[in-house]
Amino acid sequence: MSVSTLATVPSVCAPLPVLGRDVTVPLVTGGEVTYAALDYAASAPALQRVWDDVAAYAPYYGSVHRGAGYLSQLSTDLFENARRTVAEFLDCRDGDQVVFTRSTTDSLNLLAAALPAGCQVFVFETEHHAALLPWRDARVTVLDAPRGPRQAVETLERALAERDPLGPALVCVTGASNVTGELWPVRELAAAAHAHGARIVLDAAQLAPHHPVSVEDLDVDWVAFSGHKLYAPFGSGVLAGRADWLREAEPYLAGGGASRKVTRRTDGGVDVEWHDSAARHEAGSPNVIGAYAVASACKALTEAGFDTLVAREQYLVAKVREGLADVPQVRFLSLFGDDAPRVGVLSFVVDGWNSSHFAAALSAEYGIGVRDGLFCAHPLVRTLLGSDPQTQGECGAPEAAPGEKSLNAIRVSFGAGTPDEHVERFVRAVKELVTDGARWNYRTEDGRCVPDRSA
Numbered sequence: 001m002s003v004s005t006l007a008t009v010p011s012v013c014a015p016l017p018v019l020g021r022d023v024t025v026p027l028v029t030g031g032e033v034t035y036a037a038l039d040y041a042a043s044a045p046a047l048q049r050v051w052d053d054v055a056a057y058a059p060y061y062g063s064v065h066r067g068a069g070y071l072s073q074l075s076t077d078l079f080e081n082a083r084r085t086v087a088e089f090l091d092c093r094d095g096d097q098v099v100f101t102r103s104t105t106d107s108l109n110l111l112a113a114a115l116p117a118g119c120q121v122f123v124f125e126t127e128h129h130a131a132l133l134p135w136r137d138a139r140v141t142v143l144d145a146p147r148g149p150r151q152a153v154e155t156l157e158r159a160l161a162e163r164d165p166l167g168p169a170l171v172c173v174t175g176a177s178n179v180t181g182e183l184w185p186v187r188e189l190a191a192a193a194h195a196h197g198a199r200i201v202l203d204a205a206q207l208a209p210h211h212p213v214s215v216e217d218l219d220v221d222w223v224a225f226s227g228h229k230l231y232a233p234f235g236s237g238v239l240a241g242r243a244d245w246l247r248e249a250e251p252y253l254a255g256g257g258a259s260r261k262v263t264r265r266t267d268g269g270v271d272v273e274w275h276d277s278a279a280r281h282e283a284g285s286p287n288v289i290g291a292y293a294v295a296s297a298c299k300a301l302t303e304a305g306f307d308t309l310v311a312r313e314q315y316l317v318a319k320v321r322e323g324l325a326d327v328p329q330v331r332f333l334s335l336f337g338d339d340a341p342r343v344g345v346l347s348f349v350v351d352g353w354n355s356s357h358f359a360a361a362l363s364a365e366y367g368i369g370v371r372d373g374l375f376c377a378h379p380l381v382r383t384l385l386g387s388d389p390q391t392q393g394e395c396g397a398p399e400a401a402p403g404e405k406s407l408n409a410i411r412v413s414f415g416a417g418t419p420d421e422h423v424e425r426f427v428r429a430v431k432e433l434v435t436d437g438a439r440w441n442y443r444t445e446d447g448r449c450v451p452d453r454s455a
Helices: 050-062 068-088 106-111 149-161 184-195 245-249 288-304 308-322 355-364 378-385 421-436
Strands: 025-028 030-034 097-101 120-124 141-143 168-172 200-204 220-226 237-241 259-264 272-273 330-331 346-351 372-375 409-413 443-445 448-451
Touching: 025 346, 050 068, 050 288, 068 097, 068 237, 097 106, 097 288, 097 346, 106 220, 106 237, 120 149, 141 149, 141 220, 141 308, 141 378, 149 184, 168 184, 288 308, 308 346, 346 355, 346 378, 346 421, 346 443, 355 372, 355 409, 355 421, 355 443, 355 448, 378 409
Parallel strands: 120 141, 120 168, 168 200, 200 220
Antiparallel strands: 025 030, 097 237, 220 237, 259 272, 330 346, 346 409, 372 409, 443 448
């Protein structure tokens, strides 16, 4: 998007109201400033619309499915309607199941527990750990990071062509990288998987908040995403897709709600008949408010219109990239190239700066919240930084003191609730820090770079 294009973004592309938009934070240099939340890729602020819907329902909530009282019946209807709303949001096929979970991580671990015996799993090293690590009981092939969408498809096709064609197989791929923001060729990867008799699950944690996701159009077998990245509160997630593997697997958790019938045996044990619906994997009292919040967010984004949301987000991406184009010390990280389509997620390094030090200065001196570290995608970030993939490091933790070489990067991310001023302040702050340096002294404390208040 060019500078001239920036000026033509329609005025209707205003940010959606979110919680925290008026929160002020103190600066180490004195005074306060409105907090600029630019860490949407970790957790997006809840939409005001979602919070209002939850608050209106809260006095009426009750335990679902088995209660005879009015509030229980009301809550059951709301819970199941939320399931239908999510199915519509994802454009699910007839017969697909929507299972409510705690997060994307929980969803993918659920699917991992439901894999048929002998299943082979194929996953790129570029995945978030939520998609890279759950497949512990399967035969896993980790594929090298591709340097373009076409290469991604070709790499997968070669790997699948060499697999055992008689056994089940699953491909796990992200829709948008949580490090670079780049969009992956999901439809083409799904076609390659199916052509070789494999299934595919889409990690849509970073895609669903920014772009429409159609299970049918993309032809994926499952989709997983988190509520807290979709402008809903923490603690809710979704796994949606084909029912057969889920129906045939042992329940993810054993307990009430997952069981249809339990009887005693003469030997003192019990026989259990499990549900074959989504309830099979939703044992215990479900997070009704969380499910309702996710459904509310789905409705709010649909009503706002993804065409409008995408246009505004690309406008903000261009503001960042063009605003820092004349700062040679700033290097953006990319797999597919600077012109690759992406969501509002950008990671970068700054020559001469430890990433933790830079992020700390953005927060303490400008009231800007970004993320530094390896973003729970260690192999990808190490590949992009050209470091030893075996080097150890904790998720999100710095690996060097201020002024020392860092193996981490800085990530700025935004979305439907981000005002122009937050992005403009970020660009200005980066330029000032690069040109003038930090105005405060910093030290390492408990593994993080923090302002030194003893000075």
